[in-house]
Amino acid sequence: MSFNVKHALFTQFARIGKVLGNAHRLALIEYLAQGERSVEALAQVAGLSVANTSQHLQQLRQAGLVETRREGQRIHYRLSGDDVVTLLDAMRRVGNRHLAEIDQLIDTYLTTKDSMEPVAAQELMKRLKRGEVTVLDVRPEEEYAAGHLPGAVNIPLNSLEKQLAALPADREVIAYCRGPYCVLSYDAVAELRRRGYRARRLEEGYPEWRSAGLPVEETRH
Amino acid sequence: MSFNVKHALFTQFARIGKVLGNAHRLALIEYLAQGERSVEALAQVAGLSVANTSQHLQQLRQAGLVETRREGQRIHYRLSGDDVVTLLDAMRRVGNRHLAEIDQLIDTYLTTKDSMEPVAAQELMKRLKRGEVTVLDVRPEEEYAAGHLPGAVNIPLNSLEKQLAALPADREVIAYCRGPYCVLSYDAVAELRRRGYRARRLEEGYPEWRSAGLPVEETRH
């Protein structure tokens, strides 16, 4: 008996693994980590057909990773809890540490690791308290509104050039976006440095910050 | 470009998910979390053919979750780091919280949750310091020797009946084994209670304790 129960349990856990075993679904989870999204919105941002996206989302739902809410004719998907972000983060850590391919991709394409020296969450928290830095959220407005780091200024990447005035030139800027592999913050830092700012990235993104239990702010409309 | 890099990264991470998407491989990881094992030993305990086991292990290796070491004609596999245990733990948490099927399996087969009231690692640590409890490791001798909780007494489950004398009858016994779903400790607690002991399970097993950074002891031969 005990063997079969154990196998049955592992089979259930394997459902979660299986569902994490597809790049598109991981991308969908990353978008959902920013907040609720409709199927169409997810399809667009993930570059998939709506039907295909719907099917991936249903698999995520059956594995207990996402939940749904109907609003009129739209169905909004959301992560079923912060523990899902934690799970993805654990996967990311293992990948970073043990898969050479990942190291190489980051090294080659996301500008060089060293020159960017990302700031760790704990460190940023300290410096925030001392008021030493300007925190810059380069995600789209809606995502910022749904939740952001305390005191963060929101300038979406594509309007960064126009709104540079909003950033004090004498303090270091720490930029963040959707997650550790979101390119928005990489681009923002590159742009800011070209303009003469001292700028660095936050090592992770908003979802990781939040799921680590660090303080966040929401913009009530 | 940024889309492709992102997709390439997610494809790499998906390799990890994919490899976690099979019950047999999860079982192999659980055994490996106890320590190094040869292919044959793993095959036997997992109930798989050697060739099949070898193939699963190679998939785990390609995904960076395990490493190998040759010793004579044997090849020993081991987890590539404690972060792998952490990853599995994150998966377990999500499954417990969001998959009704898992709840049901545990409820139905692993005796009732409530009457067993497992002890959390943090709580045990406190009570250990005060010397209030006897910690009982019911895993096989070799696994105990490779590492165990501080001050734990080792009585493998099948000799528990004979060696009951080694346990003080007036203190609560906290039993643990390989992991949260390992049945050894469930059986041990049931047996001890039949004998009139106050006994409970540790919520998780040795690997989780260790990867949480709590103190461990090794038996040098």
Place this chain on the structure above:
DNA sequence: CAATTATTCAATTGATTTATTGAATACAAT
């Protein structure tokens, strides 16, 4: 060097997964 043991490799078969397509729901607006 021949025989033995532990592991891996290669080929095969059946099962599962992915993306596509077009049809089916389910709600909303006219």
Place this chain on the structure above:
DNA sequence: ATTGTATTCAATAAATCAATTGAATAATTG
């Protein structure tokens, strides 16, 4: 009621995965 929109369902073809089998390596022993 009719039309339109968002999502899901069902059927399919191509790709991938799992387990089995028997042969191939690689180290060990006599």
